[in-house]
Amino acid sequence: MMESTALNGRMARWQILLSEFDIVYVNQKVVKGSAIADFLASRALEDYEPLNFDFPNEDLMCVVTTEEGALEELPWKLNFDGASNAVGNGIGAVLVSPNGDHYPLTSKLDFDCTNNMAKYEACIMGVRAAIERKIKVLEVYGDSALVIYQLKGK
DSSP states (O other): OHHHHHHHHHHHHHHHHHHTTTOOOOOOOOOOHHHHHHHHHHTOOTTOOOOOOOOSOTTOOOOOOOOTTTSSSSOEEEEEEEEEOSSOEEEEEEEEOTTOOEEEEEEEEOSOOOHHHHHHHHHHHHHHHHHHTTOSOEEEEESOHHHHHHHTTO
16 A cells, blocks of 8 residues: 555656646556457468478487588677576577577576576586587677676676
């Protein structure tokens, strides 16, 4: 109840401040989820094709034929991310070869950790995979400034 009173007081102050500029505050109306779904369905594209997520051999991640040493000097890319919440902790990374082949890596962490720790673990997993593949040049991308700056030595 206390929270509601504080919120109403804040809204009243905004209304007073905005009244000076002939701006009227209008409460946002609730929109049913089904109304949004109906709206989107009524504007569906004619030539839309749904994505096909079937993968014929789930144990097989990628089939590639390359010439030995041809792509060794071109950079590979590593994209990583990790998340920690009440449900669990998970990490993921994708190695992208110079010719565009994607090698996804995922793992569920079986220990409690912070979001930053999960991002570190994801980066470590990706770098280890790159070392195992004997990748010489690697560009690393992630959304954690802390991890990226630390990798750069800053």
